Amino acid sequence: MTRSPGVFAPRWRLTSIGIAAAISLFAFEGIAVATAMPAAVRALHGLAFFGWPFSTFLVMNLVGLGVAGQWCDRAGPRRPLLTGIAVFTAGLLLAGTAGHMAVFVAGRGAQGLGVGLASIAVFQLVALAYPAELRPRALAIISAAYVLPALVGPVVAGTVTTHAGWRWVFLGLVPLVLGGGLTLRPALRTVRPPGRETVGRSRTPLFALLAGAGVVALQSGGGAVAAGRTAPAVLLSAAGLAALWAGLRALLPPGTARLRRGVPAVVALRGLLAGAFYAVESVVPLTLVTLHGLGTVASGLPLLAGALGWWAGAQAQGRLTAPGRAALLRCGLAALACCFAGVAVTCLPGVPAWPVYPLWIAGGLGMGVCVPTTGVLVLDQSAADETGGNASALQISDVTAAGLGTGAAGVLVGATAAGPGFGAGMASLGLLAAAVCAAAAAGAARTTPVRGRAVAA
Template sequence: MERSPGVFAPQWRLTSIGIALAISLFAFEGIAVATAMPSAVRDLDGLAFFGWPYSAFLVMNLVGLGVAGQWCDRVGPRRPLLTGIAVFTAGLLLAGTAGHMAVFVLGRGTQGIGVGLASIAVFQLVATAYPPRLRPRALAIISAAYVLPALVGPVISGTITAHAGWRWVFLGLVPLVVAGGLTLLPALRTAPTPDRAPGDRSRKPLFALLAGIGVVALQSGGNAVVAGRTVLAVPLLAAGLLALGAGLRELLPRGSTRLRRGVPAVVAVRGLLAGAFYAVESVVPLTLVTLHGYGTVASGLPLLAGAVGWWAGAQAQGRITTVTRSSLLRHGLIALVCCFVGMAALCLPGAPGWPVYLLWIVGGLGMGVCVPTTGVLVLDQSAENETGTNSSALQISDVTAAGLGTSGAGVLVGATAAGGLGFGAAMTVLGIIATAVCATAAAGTSRTAPLKERAAVG
């Protein structure tokens, strides 16, 4: 039997390389900024505003995602993708040349908008440039492109910061980002333009901004609770919940909170698994240092193991054709449940620390299967003029839940620092919550596929 061409066949090679390069650079910037940030805030005398660059990126990333969805559905991926790359580049230049912390924060916010615009356009490019049978492998490229910066990003950015200065962590990416955009031009020229009236405008960017502000307010409110500032915490938490609820109501498909069959259920499951995974991931190194006495390098190695597992899972899901996508998603979530149960157990008194390396490979494997699989499920169930909107909802669910999960984990850590809760007990609670969240998502995977989907495909 003749083997069918893959995503690196001549007709798709430049597109695949361009997507991999663009996504890798977006991911590298997100990782590298953590390494460059201490030097940047010191040079800009901005230690008091250390969290603002992260918050600005999160909020404006949601705005970019909100803008991109319907824009892509109206005009196709070309203009949103090129605009996103241009805006991201402008953000790199702003951050890299900043002489004041306010300009640096503005640069990070600009980068967030650019990444939001470009990431949705890349999803739609996958839908238009590749046949349906190659979409799982094309989305595996995106997952792999996120993994590579996790493997080498901290080392490269640390070396650049130490020898050339933190500014070159941003400025050095500019020519590479431009090169990635040029590589995608051939595919963008041939991308079809949807047949949709250009007058369809929405207020989704405003609701995305509202949701982002809600996440930041909830994080601030949680920190205020830990610090014992109840008078400040109550209004912050109330305002955050109202803003987040109002924003997500307009940004996510109707029925997402009820896991309504089809795209709403996929979007909800993606949010649940992202929130659980990133919450636990954010405390893995700290847990190894605090509970098991590991050093800095050893405590960070599980994240490297998880990245390798993620890559393996992404590649595997692109080649598996013997089960349905919803079943594959369930298997990935079961892997995450096993990982989180183990993580909770390792935080009990007397438990060893070394199994975390194996557990985090399992967790990464689960994410590598789940993330591209949810993307395939959304694209396969979206009409041509809905791929942008539905992809936007999927990414918004992911980013919002990840922000909430890491914020919640941070509040738990803060509670241990304040003496209200033992660190091991807090991390055990976090593992149990993450397990319950992913188990709920696994139970809902049957609703992520159309009614007519069979239990297996040949």
């Protein structure tokens, strides 16, 4: 039996390196900005607008994801990817040279737009540049590319901010991003555009903007609830929910809410697992500090362990040929459900904190298996001129659910942090996340292709 070549074989080496470099730098910027943000806000006298750079990035990221889906299906990945890298680089330059908070916010918006454009183009590049049997390993590169920034991002960004200034957290990435883009040019010259004449709806950017505004409004409404402003919170949340529903209805495949078999079910399950994971992850360090009295380093170690587990899971799914992809997704979701249920137990009185460490490794393994597997399932069911649109729906589901999950967790923390119900609140969050993943595991069979719908490379 002949061993198949790997993704770093000479034919695909530059492509694989370029993908890893681009995604790693996007991920590093996302992690580093949280470290540099306090210094940037103080320097620009923008404390009152502290949340705007994050909200603007989220909204424009969704716009980029929506635009890129149609663009890639019409023209292929080359122009969207190069444009995304150029816009992201311009955002880095704007943020790094900003003399006013408004310019800094605009830079963050450009970064979000660029990441959205480039992310979908990279996904389509995987579909066009690699044979079907190598796609799981190629998508594992994307998942693994998030691990190194998670490990070193806060330390590197903190060091740069302290010794060189916060501006160099952004400006220092410019030559690295441009260099990573150059390594992808040979592969981009060889892939042919799908050649689709008409693609989707022309108002996709508007719907993406509407969905992003809905997420931000819901997060703001939750913050108003936590602050005790009930009436404004209800109005803002209602408006946000309406905007989100209208946007997602146009952006996601028909039948997503009903888990219709095929791509809609994959898109729905990706959102469910992302929302559950990021909601719980956002409160793990706080829970360990508040309930168990751990220090800053010890409370952050589960996230490091989870990142390593994510890497291991991504590598494992790239090498597995059995069980089938739907069964593999079910296993990953089951691991997530067990992880969240176990974390919920550690929030109860008298239960020690140490189980969180192995539990979060299991959660990372589950995400490492599930995220690339959902990507493979989408590629297997997408024609060449559908990969951009379907990848866009998958990423929009992920980003939207992650934002909603972390926002909901923040509201719960705000509502319980000042009283004795904090532990019970965090336990309830863990159990709810476990139930969501268990329900998603039960629906994993619906992610298999509709008969006759699987598409060969």
